[in-house]
Amino acid sequence: MSRASASPAALANWASDPQRTRGRRHAEPPAPTRNDFQRDRDRIVHSTAFRRLVYKTQVFLNHEGDLFRTRLTHSIEVAQLARSIARTMRLNEDLCEAISLAHDLGHTPFGHAGQDALDERLRQADPDSPGFEHNFQSLRVVDVLEQRYPLFDGLNLSFETREGILKHCSRRRALALEADEPGGVGRRFLERSAPSLEAQICNLADEIAYNAHDIDDGVRSGLLVYERLTELPLFMRFHMLALQGAPALSGRRLLYETLRRMLSALVYDVIDASTALIDAQRPATADAARAGPPLITFSAAMGGELRQVNAFLRRELYRHAQVVRTTEGAKRVVRDLFDAYLAQPGQLPAEHARRLPLQQTVVDYIAGMTDRFALKEHLRLTGVAIDLTDVHGAPDRS
Ligand code: MG
Numbered sequence: 001m002s003r004a005s006a007s008p009a010a011l012a013n014w015a016s017d018p019q020r021t022r023g024r025r026h027a028e029p030p031a032p033t034r035n036d037f038q039r040d041r042d043r044i045v046h047s048t049a050f051r052r053l054v055y056k057t058q059v060f061l062n063h064e065g066d067l068f069r070t071r072l073t074h075s076i077e078v079a080q081l082a083r084s085i086a087r088t089m090r091l092n093e094d095l096c097e098a099i100s101l102a103h104d105l106g107h108t109p110f111g112h113a114g115q116d117a118l119d120e121r122l123r124q125a126d127p128d129s130p131g132f133e134h135n136f137q138s139l140r141v142v143d144v145l146e147q148r149y150p151l152f153d154g155l156n157l158s159f160e161t162r163e164g165i166l167k168h169c170s171r172r173r174a175l176a177l178e179a180d181e182p183g184g185v186g187r188r189f190l191e192r193s194a195p196s197l198e199a200q201i202c203n204l205a206d207e208i209a210y211n212a213h214d215i216d217d218g219v220r221s222g223l224l225v226y227e228r229l230t231e232l233p234l235f236m237r238f239h240m241l242a243l244q245g246a247p248a249l250s251g252r253r254l255l256y257e258t259l260r261r262m263l264s265a266l267v268y269d270v271i272d273a274s275t276a277l278i279d280a281q282r283p284a285t286a287d288a289a290r291a292g293p294p295l296i297t298f299s300a301a302m303g304g305e306l307r308q309v310n311a312f313l314r315r316e317l318y319r320h321a322q323v324v325r326t327t328e329g330a331k332r333v334v335r336d337l338f339d340a341y342l343a344q345p346g347q348l349p350a351e352h353a354r355r356l357p358l359q360q361t362v363v364d365y366i367a368g369m370t371d372r373f374a375l376k377e378h379l380r381l382t383g384v385a386i387d388l389t390d391v392h393g394a395p396d397r398s
Helices: 035-043 048-055 072-088 091-102 111-125 134-145 158-163 171-180 187-191 199-223 233-245 251-279 287-289 300-319 321-343 359-366 369-384
Strands: none
Touching: 035 091, 035 158, 048 072, 048 134, 048 369, 072 091, 072 199, 072 251, 072 359, 091 134, 091 158, 091 199, 111 321, 134 158, 134 251, 158 199, 187 287, 187 369, 199 251, 199 300, 233 251, 251 300, 321 359, 321 369
């Protein structure tokens, strides 16, 4: 049976409906040509945090090669996958697009290395600090840090988009959010309920995207060896199918064809497994779908195989000696920046220096930086140039 539909089908009863949004924190008149989720997406695309994603590391540093994923292209790939799944399942494509494009806005420069360094410094400075967490920072970006509109801070997005952006949250932070906004985006972490089905789709689309594109970037960098990938049953299956379809295929085209088939299969698997679960429960509304355990899922078999891919990438790529070496340099940059601004708040731009508390201001400022701006600031403040280039030998730049 074909899963494709030529014209947009009516939304399912359990889909998020912009007509029934729980609304924005600051009331605004409706937009004449766009629904609320489309408007959220547009506000995200026009934000400064979104533009900075192009110079933020996904796995490989931005300046290591023009063809590696950045946070921006990663976010666009997540949006593409999430929209495909949502459209086929008659869920809300616009909401998926908005959540996907915003899901990584809170990432620090240098990916997880930057996050770990900030978290460590915050906890050292104040043992009572909840630390740094990129999901919470993404929400801070859209709720507080973007300053574009006359009447409110942040982008004033709909509840459903903010709910999807806050993928994880500690109980402590959830309590603080709940105190500030009763019944808002912190509530589900206290009640342990699920987010909208669209938010659940974005979580899995994120997983599909990074596992697939990190294989591609890993091979391109020369750090992953193609032959080792065939140890993975999931990869091997589509490698064989690619060769069955075109026996002469080799090199980069074989890798692309294998990944293309793998991506499609993962998307179809989510659609089929989730549709079966939803058909069994048939929630009456989008809220009813939030009440139980998540309904968007991989099949058990595919989920297991994807976890193998992730464990492999962790071992062979994310903890590769050369990646770790870059990571250590990147952590030093972020730690030094944190120390320098705390010691000399006058080094912050004037509009930041006025904001309190200082520690939070410093964290927000550093978290917002692109990789290259962080390196430039590090040189300006410490006089030390940290060289994070050329750690990967001679990558394949084709
Ligand atoms: Mg992501």
